[in-house]
Amino acid sequence: MNQPINLCPCGQDILGQRLSYAECCHRFHQGDLPSHPELLMRSRYSAFVLRRHDYLIATHHPDFLNGLTRxxxxxxxxxxxxxxxxxxxxKNxxxxxxxxxxxxxxxxxxDAIHEVSQFKWVNGKWLYTEGQQFSAILPKRNEPCLCHSGKKFKQCCIALAN
Ligand SMILES: [Zn+2]
Ligand SMILES: [Zn+2]
Incomplete structure (x- = not known):
């Protein structure tokens, strides 16, 4: 990732201002429970980036691990x-x-994992169950870049597309 280490990997911002990891996904990795599936999804992505694989297993519904381990x-x-x-x-x-x-x-x-992920509320917390995957769709040239730089795609990572 081409970004200062203190910014949250999930890219969350408030009015265009990127949140730091300390302000965003860190608390969930420390044990706070996400109140919404989106927050769990974001914190799971950040855990992938930061290699917090214990968190990924802990937030994956055990009935859907299919042998996946840390x-x-x-x-x-x-x-x-x-x-x-x-x-x-x-959430519904x-x-x-x-x-x-x-x-x-x-x-x-x-390339991207493009997925519709399903989450279930089990014993007071959200857990990831399973997802349906689709082909990746690149942003349009004038859309925000996918890397959270704040630039347009055409001025940023478009060179990394085919
Ligand atoms: Zn985050
Ligand atoms: Zn970019």
């Missing part, structure tokens, strides 16, 4: 995360849906 996550040293776009997030009673693109670089080129 050791498996620890063994991935390849993924270079590049930015998170939350496209849509809603004890379920939540978050559509997002989690951008990363592979061989110097941008």
């Amino acid at each position: 050791a498996i996550l620890d063994s991935d040293n390849q993924t270079r995360w590049h930015g998170l776009q939350i496209i849509n997030a809603k 009673g004890q379920t939540g849906l978050v559509t997002f693109q989690a951008w990363y670089l592979e061989n110097g080129k941008l």
Whole structure:
């Protein structure tokens, strides 16, 4: 990531001002419970970036882990995360849906996990269950860049697209 270490990896901002990690996802990694599936999604993305793999396992519904372990996550040293776009997030009673693109670089080129993730409220906390994945969709030239630089895509990471 091309950004100062103190900014939150999830890219959250208030009126264009990026939040620091201390102001944003840090508290969830320390044990605060996200009140909305979007906050859980953001904190899970930040945990991927910061390699807080314990947090990823703890916030993944155990019935949906399918053998995923912290050791498996620890063994991935390849993924270079590049930015998170939350496209849509809603909660409805004890379920939540978050559509997002989690951008990363592979061989110097941008690609994304584009997913509609499902979340469930279980015993007082939100947990990730499973998701449906789609092809990545790059921003349009004049849209904000996916890396949270605040620049337009055409003035920023477009060179990393094909
Ligand atoms: Zn954050
Ligand atoms: Zn960019």
